[in-house]
Amino acid sequence: MLSYDDLQALWLTLQLATVTVCVLLIVGTPIAWWLAHSRSKLQTIVEAVVALPLVLPPTVLGFYLLIAMSPQGIIGSPWLQFTDATLSFSFTALVIASTLYSLPFVVQPLQTSFEAVGSMPLETASMLRASPVDAFISVASPLALRGYITATVLGFAHTLGEFGVVLMVGGSIPGKTKVLSISIYDHVETLEYAQAHTLSGGLLLFSFITLLIVYTINRRLPIRVA
Amino acid sequence: MYIKWYGHIVWLLVAITPCHAAEVTIAVASNFRVPMEVIADAFTAQTKHHVTISTASTGKLYAQITHGAPFEVLLAADTRHPQLLIDKGVAVEGSVFTYAVGRLTLWSPNPTLMIDGLNALRQDGIRHVAMANPKTAPYGQAAYEVLNSKGLWPLLQHRIVQGENIGQAFQFVASGNAEIGFVALSQVLNPRNLHPDNRWDVPQHLHAPLEQNAVLLRKGQSHEPAKTFLRFLREPFARQVIHRFGYGLRG
Known part of the structure; x- marks a missing residue:
């Protein structure tokens, strides 16, 4: 049902x-x-x-990234020197763009859960002579598990749905930067509605299930703080 | 209080019903954006009709028009899409004409890269070659035909970056993200472009002619200013502008 191009886009998007x-x-x-x-x-x-990507149009981020990642740009130029490859139109460029774009979706749930955990358990751990790192890994992060699950799922889902930034900095290269949302866009433009339906329906279903999981977890997994 | 309220209504009516000036909504293929702005300004100065311009790739404009976009005139980048619109009954039969013949050019802001025509693409320094999406943009299709006919496609395939329309392809090169690209001559001749001479105009026999057709859409059929604009587009002033931006003319 999916063409080779679409499968490639799906695989790339998941990666x-x-x-x-x-x-x-x-x-x-x-x-x-x-x-x-x-x-x-x-x-x-x-x-x-951190919250800026929630309100900024993706084109603002896309525009700045396009300038910064060009071979003369502030990120692109040192990147070219160190790796001998251009940054723009690469998979790495998309990772950088997506990281910035999805940052609030990961930081905010984590922050909320860390705040809920509070500093008591850590102070206790510290009194028991745990190092700060040890205290974080064995005490704080398991307590913030719910935050980590929400952050992971939301970050993943939001990256799947990203479009504007990728359209601006990606260059639509099959297998490298042509992600699902761009494929859907191309299908609609060329009137290939059957393919557009398959991909869109798939994304819709996936996003719904994802959110369902997040809300179920939020209900079932109360923060374990005394 | 009552008079004040009444006054607002009067002002509103004045604002929305200017005596003669009307609005024409025109869908324009990306490559023709800048010449269109020049022509629209002159048209407005002469007729007082305001022109609203929407640009995108011809493929996208086509999809928008078939789904009820409120455009009255389409200036496409090919002959196929206007004909498809006529076949679908969305455009007016007999209104179609070729307003420009596009020229594809290979362009780079870096003069040292522009050597020996298409062989410029074989240089090591070239990591990315920009072009428009061949599936949606006629200029992308033309670029593909050129590369294919010269056997360069297999060599360059992995260095090609595709703009969603020719405007984005141009912007990839202009911003330095791609070293070189196939763009429309009209974009390179845009007065805002600082490097209009670093180019190699692709000989027209290497691709199917880029005949660009204009067509009156059903939504503009009973709107006199839309028809006036199409007439204006065939008059000497508009033709002169079209020629100045590097297009060929028919008729």
Whole structure:
């Protein structure tokens, strides 16, 4: 039912979402942790910056990224020197774009769950002579499990649905940057409605199931804090 | 209080019913955007009719029009889509004419890359070649025909980046993300482009002619200003602008 091109786009999209979520969890955890515990005045500013992709048109992000990732750009130029490859139109470019674009979807649930966990369990762990890292890994992060599940699922789903930024910086290269949402766009433009229906219906169903899982988890898995 | 309220209504009526000036809504293929703006300004100056321009690839405009977009005139980048619209009964038969013959050009802002025609594409320094999507944009199709006929497609396939329309292909090159690209000559000759000379105009026998047809759509059929615009497009001033942007003319 799916053409080779569509399967390729599906596989690429799944890869992109997986890599992006991994990067986001690694980058997002310290940011969310700091936001949840810091009393610095910077906190509000960082919180606003993290939330920016929620309100900015994707074209704003796409425009800045296009300039920054070009071979003369501030990211693209050093990248070219180190890797001898251009950054724009590459899978890496999409990962960078998606990471920025989905950042609030990962940081915000993590922050909420870290705030819910509070500092009590950590202080207890500290009194029991656990190192801060140990305390985080064995005490705080399991308690924030619900936040991690929500962040992973939302980050993944939001990356699947990304369109505007990828359209601007991707270049629609099959197997490299042509993701599902772009394939759907192309199918609609060329009046291939049957294919557009298959892909759109699939994404719709997937997104619904994803959200259903998130809400079910949120109901069933109360935060385990005494 | 009552008079104030009444006054607002009067102003509203004045605002929405200017005596003679009307609005013409025109769908324009991306490659013709800039010349269209020049022509529209002159048209407005002469007739007082306001022109609203929407640009996209011809394929997308076609999809929008068949789904009820409120356009009155289509300036396509090919002859096929206007004909399809006539066949579907969405465009007016007999209103179609060729307003321009497009020229494809190979362009780079970097003059050192522009050597020896198409052989420029064989250079090592070229990592990305931009073109429009051949499935949706006639200029993309023309670029594909050129590469295919010269046996360059297999070599370059993995370096091709596709713009959703010719406007995006141009922007990929202009922003430096692609070193070189197949774009419309009219885009390179845009006065805002600082590097109009670093180009190689593709000989027209290498691809099917880029005849661009204009057609009156059903929504504009009973709207006199839309027909006036189509007449204006065939007059010497418009033809001169079209020629200045590197297009060929018919008739």
